[in-house]
Amino acid sequence: MKITIHRGTNQIGGCITEIQSSKGNKILIDLGHNLPNGDDNADDVFDKQENLNAILKGVSDIFYSHYHGDHIGFEAKIPATIKQHMGELAIKMVSMLKHHMIFAKDLKDDAEASLNALCKFEPYKAFERVQYGDIFVTPLPVSHSAVDAYMFLIECDGCMVLHSGDFRDHGYYATQKLDAIKNYLAQNVDVLITEGTMLGRGDKRVMSEQELQNEAVRKLKGRYNFILCSSMDIDRIVSFSKAREIIDKRIRIIADSYQVAQIKTVKKELPYPYSELFAYPYGRDMKHEFPRMKRYGFMMFVRDSPSFEKRIDEVIAETGILPSEINFVYSQFEGYIKEDHKAFRPRLCNFVHRYNWNLIKLHTSGHASKEALRRLVEITNPQMAIIPIHKEKDSNFAELQLDSNLQDKIVTQSKCFEKQVGNQKVRVEIEIK
Ligand SMILES: [Zn+2]
Structure with a gap:
């Protein structure tokens, strides 16, 4: 052979x-x-x-x-x-x-x-x-x-x-x-x-997905959170979803219709904790959703695209939440937003720094x-x-x-x-x- x-x-x-x-x-x-x-x-x-x-x-x-x-x-x-x-x-x-x-x-x-x-x-x-x-x-x-x-x-x-x-x-x-x-x-x-x-x-110990979930519980508590992670990384979406459940189930968890469709598909086919996944779709009835986001807090999955820039601006304008009250959770490979790294992505980096919000890096390989x-x-x-x-x-x-x-x-x-x-x-x- x-x-x-x-x-x-x-x-x-x-x-x-x-x-x-x-x-x-x-x-x-x-x-x-x-x-x-x-x-x-x-x-x-x-x-x-x-x-x-x-x-x-x-x-x-x-x-x-x-x-x-x-x-x-x-x-x-x-x-x-x-x-x-x-x-x-x-x-x-x-x-x-x-x-x-x-x-x-x-x-x-x-x-x-x-x-x-x-x-x-x-x-x-x-x-x-x-x-x-x-x-x-x-x-x-x-x-x-x-x-x-x-x-x-x-x-x-x-x-x-x-x-x-x-x-x-x-x-x-x-x-x-x-x-x-x-x-x-x-x-x-x-x-x-x-x-x-x-x-x-390097030799730094790698954090488990469960540990990342625990960190999310600690760091995302009582705040308004935009979360940037890969839409195809279902383990990561589980980690944030479970963190929300532990912090407060009333926190609005929001994704776009594409991600909601993915979540529904995975949920049907995989056991716990995947079977627990869910998210509200952005776009439907947002007039009523904005006040809930303001009142209970939110975790909203975003991606670096013009349509998400528009949505982020809209959430901030409609809820009146100040950028200083918001966490932007960066949950991807850090090299993408490090200027001296060969994988550096300037557009992504600009997106991550769109507002003067509280940037949290929370990722595991x-x-x-x-x-x-x-x-x-x-x-x-x-x-x-x-x-x-x-x-x-x-x-x-x-x-x-x-x-x-x-x-x-x-x-x-x-x-x-x-x-x-x-x-x-x-x-x-x-x-x-
Ligand atoms: Zn791979």
Whole structure:
């Protein structure tokens, strides 16, 4: 078999992993678009159809670990002969996003093309082992800042490969999900391909989503709050919603109609605390809503767009609440609003500082802490190779200080292995581009 890491060993996002069996069957795990630089659009060599076609040659199926834009993004340009797979709820979430994007003139055409592709996606199911040619794929649910996210166990030519996708051990149900994966893996894997986003980001302990919820209870008490977090990060929306419930259930929790629709979908499909989610839609009956917001306080989810700027201005004008009485809760990666960071987004930064309000930064990563990465290595005990992907160029897996026998298995350059399977020697080629 051959494992090709097309992209990801020296950049976060834009991950593409290919698995090819000795008989020539070929699948991809994630086909992610590059992340944008600041406010600019993301450049990607695979935006050119001929480059994309070249990488897709011979591929029968693409498995997306989750819906973040750096793991998906080319879905509309994939020839119909190639099947695309994602979790059922994840497909719904992206479809809702694309339906919402249709309202923006400059995004309409791409959103429609994407919706056309998404309606042909084939959903996979947790722990359901399915055969594609001579390759078996089993999706294993994980916690991430996207709902319905998965790792994949791939069995090919008598070898077991675990691809971690993006995961963490500090979200809701995160440890239960990792325990379930541990129980499912009856034996050691041969190759572990794992994300390493948090490597190189220091040793500070990572706050859990539950701890963030507790912080929100403490910091958002008795105030008026605009909250900026990813609309697709359902764990985070749960954290603020639960905080509101603890502080005072009368506090008005408000989102736009798109986010309300998402919340309703998730609520139907997932257990507690997701099943408790709800929000009032902005726009309906605001004449009566403004006095309630003023009286009971509010938590209103916002995004950095002109329509939300208008709404924020409207809330302030109609309620007469002073900016000094308002919290603006920034709940995303801090690099986006740090001028000296390469991910700095000037437009977003202006939005965050629109008023002289009380800025609260409250965020925790969607990615695996060093402890979580160590745990995954322990659970899988890779016999052949550990391939770190979804990581910065300079970050190093050696930071994990694994036992030397595991440390020696870290692969950062192309390499070949052999495994005895029954009375046959199987060649495993790892190519890192
Ligand atoms: Zn992700």
